[in-house]
Amino acid sequence: MTVLGIDIGVLYFVILWSCFFALLVLSKNFELNLLSLWLVFAALYSIIFNIIPEFFSPYERLFAFILTMGLLGPLVHSDILDQFKLKLFHILSNAFIILVTVSFLAKVTGIYSGLDAHHNYSGFFNGSMVLSPIAVIAMIYSITLALYHNKNKIRWLYYFAALLCFLSAIVAGSRIALLGGTGGILYFIYKFNQSKPFKYLFSIALISGILILSFPLWKQHTVFLQKKIEYSSQQGSLTASRDKLWQARINEFLTSPIIGIGFSSVDTDNNKGSKFSISSGRIEPGSSWLAILSMTGLFGFLPFFLIQIRNLISLFKHENIYSSALLGAYNIFYIIHLTSEGYAFSAGSSLFIHFWLSLGITDIYLKQSNSEYQQIFQ
Numbered sequence: 221m222t223v224l225g226i227d228i229g230v231l232y233f234v235i236l237w238s239c240f241f242a243l244l245v246l247s248k249n250f251e252l253n254l255l256s257l258w259l260v261f262a263a264l265y266s267i268i269f270n271i272i273p274e275f276f277s278p279y280e281r282l283f284a285f286i287l288t289m290g291l292l293g294p295l296v297h298s299d300i301l302d303q304f305k306l307k308l309f310h311i312l313s314n315a316f317i318i319l320v321t322v323s324f325l326a327k328v329t330g331i332y333s334g335l336d337a338h339h340n341y342s343g344f345f346n347g348s349m350v351l352s353p354i355a356v357i358a359m360i361y362s363i364t365l366a367l368y369h370n371k372n373k374i375r376w377l378y379y380f381a382a383l384l385c386f387l388s389a390i391v392a393g394s395r396i397a398l399l400g401g402t403g404g405i406l407y408f409i410y411k412f413n414q415s416k417p418f419k420y421l422f423s424i425a426l427i428s429g430i431l432i433l434s435f436p437l438w439k440q441h442t443v444f445l446q447k448k449i450e451y452s453s454q455q456g457s458l459t460a461s462r463d464k465l466w467q468a469r470i471n472e473f474l475t476s477p478i479i480g481i482g483f484s485s486v487d488t489d490n491n492k493g494s495k496f497s498i499s500s501g502r503i504e505p506g507s508s509w510l511a512i513l514s515m516t517g518l519f520g521f522l523p524f525f526l527i528q529i530r531n532l533i534s535l536f537k538h539e540n541i542y543s544s545a546l547l548g549a550y551n552i553f554y555i556i557h558l559t560s561e562g563y564a565f566s567a568g569s570s571l572f573i574h575f576w577l578s579l580g581i582t583d584i585y586l587k588q589s590n591s592e593y594q595q596i597f598q
Contacts, residue, residue, distance in 0.1 A: 236284070240291045247298030253583060255523045255530075256295040260286055262520030263483040263565075270482035275501045281484040284567035293576035294527070294583035302588075305580045312574060316358040319344050320351070321384040324391075340444060341391045345570075348444070352394030353557055353571060356401035357550070359385035360408065364546045367412075393444035400556035404549035411545035462560055465495065465506025472514035480517035484565055505562030512564060524564075528555055531582050543585055550578045 244250060263285065267278045289295040292305060323343030326332035334341050340348040359382045366378035389397060406424070413420035452458045459466070472481045481487055486496050486503055495504035505511035513521045532551050538544040554575055558564055563571045 236287045236291060240287055243291070243301045243304055244296070244298060247300045250296055250298035250301065252296060253294045255527050256289060256293065258523040259516075259520055259527075260289065260295065262479070262516045262523065266480045266483045266516045266520065269479055270476070270485075272482040272485045273488055275498050276482075276485040276496075276503075277501050278482060278484050281501075281565075281567060285483075285565060288567050288573070288576060292573060293580045297584070297587065302584045305577060305584065309577055309581045312577065313358070313361045316354050316574075317362055317381050317385065320355045320358045320388050321381050323351075324384045324388045327391075340393070341388075343388065343392075348392040349394050349397075349561070350570065352389045352392035352397040353400070353553075353561070354574075355385045355389035355392060356397050356404070356553060357574060359389065359401065360404055360546065360549050360553070363405075363408070364542060368542050387438060387441055390438065390445065391441045393442075393448055395445070395448060396557055396560040398445075400553040403556050404553035407552045408545045408549040411548060412541055459560070462506045465504065466510055469505060469507060469510035469514040473510070473517065476517055478517045479519050480513070480515045483515050483520075485515065503562070507560055508558035508562050508564035511562045515565065527579065531579070531586070534586050535582065538586075547578065547582045547585060551582065554578070 260282075263282055267282060272278045286295070291301075292308070320343065323332070323334050323345075327334045327341065327343070334343040336342040336347060341351070342348045343351045345351040345354065362378045362382035362385060366375045366382065369375050369378070389401060409423050409427075410420055413423060452460050468486070472487050475481060475487070484501075484503065486505070488496070495506075496502065503511075505514075509521075512524050528551065532548065532555070535544045535548040535551060558575075561571070563569050564575065566572045
């Protein structure tokens with residue numbers, strides 16, 4: 221895409237590189253995260269030792285991935301860069317809250333329907349499958365801010381925002397986003413009651429009771445969700461829309477289990493079940509976990525898996541409630557959501573950016589346990 225003769229894709233990379241370079245220059249020192257570096261080398265080796273069709277642009281996509289990992293993710297740490305990540309994390313999270321809540325209010329007031337070309341509710345986003353997970357992310361962040369603030373007016377404002385985000389996620393109808401959100405919220409509640417098991421169970425029972433009793437009030441917002449469940453029932457599988465994609469990724473992994481078939485690519489010779497575009501090189505993997513396994517093999521899957529598990533275990537042990545609850549809830553949400561959505565290597569998408577940024581913030585939080593980052597809310 222070009223505007224005034226300027227390639228937007230190239231401009232995007234130039235801005236990324238300029239920001240990354242400037243922040244490194246301003247930094248007093250920097251260090252690399254070894255697991256992230258391992259993942260980058262695994263992606264590089266998968267390109268070098270495979271023959272990948274040019275239309276997938278593997279080296280360009282790897283360059284974008286490394287830039288984003290360095291600027292936002294856990295790959296590179298420095299004093300200035302970490303401060304940048306932290307501020308961007310809060311800016312992006314608040315932007316998600318505003319976009320989700322305003323689009324929902326616009327829908328219910330009739331100002332803007334928020335329907336896409338397929339008549340699915342997508343709000344101000346480019347699809348319902350993008351809106352739903354972002355609404356869950358915004359809901360978790362809103363609840364955290366509500367609990368963090370002492371002023372009742374601000375607290376109830378964030379609770380109201382969380383309610384609108386919850387309804388937006390329901391309307392958008394992504395089952396995996398709702399499942400991931402449920403897992404994240406269960407962890408979130410546990411973190412606030414980890415030494416009080418009965419209070420934890422009571423909190424779950426109370427929330428479940430409120431949702432069940434209030435169901436008639438928000439049942440009207442589950443239309444799209446019910447349609448997806450009906451379709452799955454007719455197909456005889458709850459994962460009917462993903463089954464062929466998952467099988468294709470598994471078949472690709474079996475052909476090259478160690479280094480994979482190549483970063484940001486799919487098997488075009490035996491492409492039954494695969495979805496890709498020759499003109500744009502875009503891919504629909506159907507699952508980030510399986511995509512990483514098929515594209516980079518066990519060599520790339522292992523560091524990615526270790527990053528997620530290390531974060532989860534470390535956050536589980538941390539005592540700082542607000543920060544570890546929020547980041548742990550995000551961690552669990554993404555572990556679940558990545559099973560059915562393939563954005564982990566998709567540099568540029570909003571979910572890709574938030575996913576790697578949350579990993580970057582988590583790494584800062586865990587590494588700087590005795591500094592200002594012990595509490596990510598300033």
